[in-house]
Amino acid sequence: MSRVLIAGESWVTQTTHIKGVDSFSLHSYTEGVGPLRDALTAAGHTLTHLPAHLVPQRFPDDDTALADYDLVILSDIGANSIQLAPRVTDHSERGHDRLANLATWVAGGGALLMVGGYLSFTGFEGKAAFRQSPLEPVLPVEMLGEDDRVELPAGATPAVLQEGHPAVGGAGTQWPHLLGYNRVRTRPGATTLAEIAGDPLLVVGEHGRGRTAAFTSDCSPHWAPPEFCESWEGYRSLFDGLVRWLTG
Template sequence: MSRVLIAGESWMTASTHVKGVDSFTVHSYVEGVGPLRDALTAAGHTVEHLPAHLVPSAFPGDAAALSGYDVVILSDIGANSIQLAPAVFDRSERGDDRLAALADWVAAGGALIMIGGYLSFTGFEAKAAFRQTPLADVLPVELLPDDDRVELPAGAVPAVADAAHAALGGAGEDWPHLLGYNRVRAKDGAATLATVNGDPLVVVGGHGGGRAAVFTSDCSPHWAPPAFCEEWAGYGRLFDGLVRWVAN
């Protein structure tokens, strides 16, 4: 079984309530990691969740820190949060290039999964911004230069290209619908195992001595509706399969 670090999959929301001439603002903290964390834990993996607000200060900065894990999963967390530690962003001090360290770690035999979302791949208004970072060479897909989101409010059912591939974990061929994804292009030599709306959904490939995989939709709402992430028995098999495959 693998030691897995999931970075991201949390957010804070501020809402303003207006009642006549008066108003007040309330804030909430939400984690979307539950379905993924529970599925991987149930499969026997050890999972550590690093919430998005802690990523800038606590993401592993070098190979020694990354060696505590077998697999790193980035889910709905942008490049800026990883690259810009407080010392760099707030005090203009030199620090670790944590995306370069992550890329080197994968090349040396590590394992990486990126899961889609508004702050994955290129992302909402291109704010995820991974395209011009060292991680772009590691991923088995090419990233678009502009906002890469594809919203599917009517839903689209994925098409499985290779149900027997170990990375799909025996999830089968009948998958529930999804409500959106990040558009990418598979690199030469990478294996596209599933598509949605004609675009890559699950792509896997090697990088140096390590492996990387992408799931371009979400692991929780809103792109992954309850039918996908709560009711479908293949959900846990899929992400267990991806973790086992990249961990090799």
């Protein structure tokens, strides 16, 4: 079974309550990694979750640190959080270019999966910022130069193009609806396994001696509703198949 690092899939929310002339703020912490974590651990994989607020401090710096894993999953975590460690931003010290090192690790035989979200691919208002980063040529998709989110409040059902591909994991062709995704283009030489609203949803490819994949919607709410990530039996099969193909 595979050793998987998933970075991201958590957030802190701040709300301000205004009552007359008085106000106060409340803060909450939420993790969205649950459905993916549970699916992969149930399939026998070992999962390490690095929450978003710890990514700048603790994301693996180099090949030695990345060697602890077979697969890295980036889910709703922007390029800046990975690339800009506190020693660089706070102390103006030279450090590791962790995106460049991740790209080198994949080319040497590692595996990478990017899952969609507001801070994936190009992202909300371009803030995910993976386009023109060292990781761009590694991914099996080409990213847009502007906000790439496609919101589907009425829902859209994915179309599976290659049901028999091992990365689909035997999840079948009847997938539940999704509520949004990041719009990308399939890179030449990569393979689109599923589409949504006519755009790539699941794309796989190779980079050097490594394998990469892009799932352009979410692995948890809000783009992935409970019908997709909780009650659908194919969810575990899909992501287990992806992990097995990527690390195969």
